[in-house]
Amino acid sequence: MQAIKQAEKKTYQRDHQLTETVLEIIDSVRSRGDAALLELAQKFDHTDLKCVKVDRPTIEKAYTLVDQETVKHITFAADQIRWFAQQQLQCMQPLNIPSLIAGVELGHRLVPIENCGCYIPSGRYPLPSSALMSVVVAKVAGVKHVAACSPAFHGCGTIHPAVLVAMDIAGADDIYCMGGAQAIAAYAYGTETVRKVDLIVGPGNKFVTEAKRQVLGDVGIDSLAGPSEVLILADETANPTFVAIDLLGQAEHDPNAKPILVCTDAGVIERSMAELNRLLADLPTRDVATISWEDNGEVYLADSMEEAIALANQVAPEHLEVQTKEERQVAAQLYNYGSLFVGHYAPVAFGDFVSGTNHILPTMSTARYSNGLCVKTFIKTPFHQYVSQEGCRNLSESCMHFAQVEGLYAHRDSVRLRVE
Known part of the structure; x- marks a missing residue:
């Protein structure tokens, strides 16, 4: 790398x-x-x-x-x-x-x-x-x-x-x-x-x-959000213009936004950087995007797609784009991200606005253990148990033993008094 x-x-x-x-x-x-x-x-x-x-x-x-x-x-x-x-x-x-x-x-x-x-x-x-x-x-x-x-x-x-x-x-x-x-x-x-x-x-x-x-x-x-992020995973089939504009699409969010490119092809990297500079010159949000790219932008040349995938899973970005030849096979090996955008025609902008998935997503590598906003964010799953007299007897021996080991004698007796 x-x-x-x-x-x-x-x-x-x-x-x-x-x-x-x-x-x-x-x-x-x-x-x-x-x-x-x-x-x-x-x-x-x-x-x-x-x-x-x-x-x-x-x-x-x-x-x-x-x-x-x-x-x-x-x-x-x-x-x-x-x-x-x-x-x-x-x-x-x-x-x-x-x-x-x-x-x-x-x-x-x-x-x-x-x-x-x-x-x-x-x-x-x-x-x-x-x-x-x-x-x-x-x-x-x-x-x-x-x-x-x-x-x-x-x-x-x-x-x-x-x-x-x-x-x-x-x-x-x-x-x-x-x-x-x-x-x-x-x-x-x-x-x-x-x-x-x-x-x-x-x-x-x-x-x-x-x-x-x-x-x-x-x-x-829901979460503690940090600056917005994108990681673009690319190979020799990636379109440099698409790569460049997607990096800028993230950079224009905020001076602290973090655009990252991980690519297996040096030529694609070179052409993408040239396109980024060309597109940036006419971008209405270039003042913000320039600061973000210069301060926070990262570019990596990976020796293999396996190495690129490993880095993407380590970074655990908020947005993860896959612009590769075997896009679905690559996507199947990715597991740390907030939202995944698979294919050369899947920019983050779709998820930001209209595709239907949520754009309130984990940042700062918290995608390693959390997910974006969704219906389950707003729904509790409280547990219940219905216990008959037979069930009480069947659970009693193990339960009373645990209570005895942990020194919780009222716990023990709350079962004992029911089965005696």
Whole structure:
């Protein structure tokens, strides 16, 4: 393996100042509620709000501010995401079966979370797709009350109208104009206006991520998201233009985004880098993409496809593209990734917007042990057991012995008194 280009810096670092700043914001919202949210909206979003909850007239007005072509495509994407989530839900089944022990039945139920809060980031551009990815899936899972929030978008005085329309089409029950660590705190502890939730989902910047870390335990979270990533696995059949634009597609997300190319052909690497420079020159987002590529981009020449696959599984990227001759055979050997894009005509953009799989995915190598947002994120599987008198007798001897060994005598006697 030869490293042609390596990252110049780490894309995410947690520091003491960040921890303290977020802690102060959380404490302020927890103690002062709405008043803190309104002050922080003015401080961070430069927006003077009367209330963080977005009313129905504002949502309806958003439809008049968004062209009908955009509404049509938001609806198309929502339908795709909803359909895939419904198929996932059908794969999950309640369980109630006779045990190996006579007189005992074991199983689990599927119980949706009652209240969840979806966080939709807002930065350089509006992100209606992120509203669909979280809210639609929560509704399909059967969550009773789904809230959605996003910071005020510059120049709008509230959430960007395209994001508001997406939240509404997705089926959000409540919509709040709030962002940053203060939004996470409001979800976790509630305010006079914001309803406390049981689970917080959705990506965000380092302040959102740190806030989710700090409230974990008081409320559930989906994951701790870092900067977005792609790893492209390529061989001599890869189209250099496709490789280059897909690397830039990741780089334009954020200055901290991480685009990686692992290829078995030196010629493809050389031509891809030439194409990247050519395409970058005319890219409207080149300022961000250039920083991301120069600081975080990596390129590796692998001696074999086996070596390239091994590196991909080690990196465990958020997005993993396979642009190779034997694409399905290669894909079958990959197991650490958030979302897999197989074939020369499968860019990450499809998963980001319209294919139906979720784009809220594990980053920073956490795909080694976790997966992206899906219906099961919102569904608990609590266990149950039905035990008859016969089952009690059949389990009693082993159970009382365990209790005796562990010194839990009331446990032992709770069985003994039943069988005597």
